[in-house]
Amino acid sequence: MKKLFLFMQTVIVLSFLFSLSCADKTKTIYGTWKLNPKNSTDIVTVRYRQLEMKIKKEGEAVAITHFWLSRNKIASVDSVRFIPGGDVVKVPVTSQIWPDNWYMGVLQKSGTNITFTGSWKEPDRKLELVKEQTVEISQGDAKIKTNLSFQLDRKGNKLIVIEKRSSRPTPIQLVFNRVLSEQ
C-alpha cells in the first residue's frame, strides 16, 4: 500500500513536471503585444514612444502593425503584410525618421522601398522575417539587412523578437507581453 502510494505520488509529480515543460501548443503569435522595456534590450524609440504590436492572420498572409504610443495615445503607425514563403513585399518609405534608434544619425531614404520576406519556422508560432532597406548616413547611402525572429515563450504569453541587423555588432532582443489574443 505504501509502495502504491509512493508510486502514485511519483506519477503525479512527474506528470506535473512534464506538463510544465511542454509548450502551450494552443497559443499562436497572433494578437496584440506590448513591449516590456525592462526585459528587453535598451532601445531608443523616437521621442521615447512606447511600442505595441499587432500580429494578425489574414488568410495565408500575416499582417504586422507597430503602434508607437505617446502618453498612451497613438502617435504613429507602420505596418507590413506578407505571405510567409511568398513573394517579396515592398513598403514605400513615408517618413525619413528611422524608428530603430533616435540617437543615431541615420535616416530612412525617401523615394525608396523597404522590402520584406517572411517564412514560418513553425506555422503560426515561429516566424522569420527578413527586412532590407536603404538608409541615409553622413557619408551618403548604406544598405541594412535585418533578420527578425519571432517566437513565443513556453507558455505562449510572451513574444520574443530577436533582431540581427547587418550593421550592428550585437543582436537586439525585444520581449513583448500579450495584451490580447486574436480570436
Next chain:
Amino acid sequence: MSINKYIIFFFVFFTSLSTFAYAADEMYVMPLSANWEIEGDLPVHAFLISLQGVANLSAPRLYFLYPPNWDFKFSQPLLDYYKNTRQMQFHELKDADEALSALGKYAKGYVVWDKNVRTSLIVAFTAAGLNESVVVSEDLIPLVQKYGLKMKEDLRGKFTGQSDYEIYTWAYKKYWDKCSKDYLVYLGGEGGKLMKPGIADFGMYKKAFFTDASTDPSDTLEYRFARRLFREMKPLSMVMGWHSYSKDKEAQHVRLASSYALRVEGLHTLPNMSFNTQIGLTPGYKFKNNHNVQAGEKYVPENKVYLACIQTDCLGLGAWTEPGRGDIPYAWEVTMNWSWLAPAMLQFFYDESTPNDYFIGSLSGPGYMYPKSIPMEYLPDVVDKAHELMNTLDLNSFEIMEHTNYWESGGLDDDVPKEIVDVYYDKMPGVIGFANGYRPAHTFTVRNGVPFISFDYYLSEKRDEDEAAADIQELANLNAKRPYFCLLHIREFGHIERVKRILAKLGPDFELVPLDVFFKYAGNTPTFTTRYGEK
C-alpha cells in the same frame, strides 16, 4: 609733498585696490534649502532672492549657496573662487531675520503676493523690482514690519479666479511702460506647487517685466500676449529665465523669441546674477582657450574613425564639476553672454579649465536662438554679434542648434538651409569648424577646409553603456569610408567617467581627438556628403 598731493595719492591708491579686492564689511553668504514648494520654503526663498535683488543694486552684497541638486552646480565653487582670487570675505547669514537685519536698509518696502495664486508671485517680482522692495507672503509681513518696511503693494485677493492671461494683462497695463526693454524675465521651469526663481534677483536688478506666458500657439490668449511682449522688446535684447514646463515647449519658446531676434539666456534657476554681474575680470585678464591646433600646420587624418565630444547645454549645468574632467578631450559650449553679464563667472570656468577642455561658441547666436526663425534681415547682425563675442573669448569653433519645427516634425529636425549656412560662413571668418544639432542632424558641408558637421550621435545619460558602444560601432559600420568623422553630443548629466567607459569598449580603429583637431582633419579629408536642410 603738499597735503593735496597726499590726498590725491591716497585716493588713487585705495581706488586702485578696489578694482581687484572688495570691501570686506558688507558681503554676505547664506545657504538655501532644497525645498522650493509654496507650502514649504518658497516664500522665504522668494523673499531672500528679492532682498538680494535690492541689496545688490549699488554693490555686490548678498550671495546664496544653492543646494546640490540645483540645475547650476557651481555656486559653492564660484564662491571659493571669489574668495581666492578676489580676496572677498563673507559674513554668514543664518536665516531671513538675520538677512533682513543686515540688508533690510536697502529695501524701500514690501510687496505682498497671494499664496493661493501662484502667478501673483511672478507679478510681485515685477512690482518689487520697480519699487526696490522685497516680496513677501502674508506669513512674512510681521518680519518685514519688524524692520520698519512699509507695504508698497498688496496682491492678495486681487487675482482670485483669474487666468494667467488676465493677471499678466493687468500687470502689463500697470508696469510694462516702466520696465526695461533690454531684459525680459521668464520665470518658468517647474510649475504647480513649485517655483525656482533663481534668476529673479537679476530681473529685479534690471527692472525687468516677469512672466511665464505660454508660447504654444494653441494657447491663443497667452501666446498673443507673449508675442506682444516680444514685439515690444528691442531686437537683440535678452529673454532671461526659461519657459514653463507645464505650459509649452522649449522649442516653441525659443522659436518665438528668435522670430523677434531676441536672445534667450537660461535658465530660470541661474543663480546670484545680481552679484556676479558686478564682479569684473582681474586686471589685464584676457580669455584664453585651450587650443590644440597650430596655425600653419597641416592636419592629415589616418584611415580610422575619429570621435569628438561636445557636452550639451552649456557651462555649469552638468559634468564640469564632476570627476573625470580633464582626463579626455572634451568641448564645452560657452555661454558667451556671461562675458559681459558675469565676467568673473566666465573667467572662473576658463581659469579652472584643463588642457583637455576646449571651449566653443554657442548657441546659434549671441545667446540661444534658432537661425531659421530669425528674420533674414536680422540674421547677419546676429551672427556678427556672436562672432564678436567669440573674438573676446578666444573661440574659433561654433555650434548651431536649429529646432524651429521641432514639435511639428515628428522627431526629424535640426537641419540648416544653405542660405543660412552661407551667412555663418560669411560672418564668421576665422572659424575652423561648425557643429550642428542636438540629437543627430544631417547638415554637412565643407568650404575652404572649414567643415560644417552635424552630430552623428547623441549620448543620453540613460543609454545602456554596452548599447551606446554598439550604436557608435554600428555608425562606423554604416559609414564605411575612412576616415569617418563621428561627432558626439553628450547630455550634460552624463558624466565623463561614463563616457570613458563607453569609449573604452570601442576598438583601436576609433580615436577620440580634441574638437579643433577633429575639425582640421574633417576639413582636410571630408568623407561626408554635402547636405542641407530645407528652407
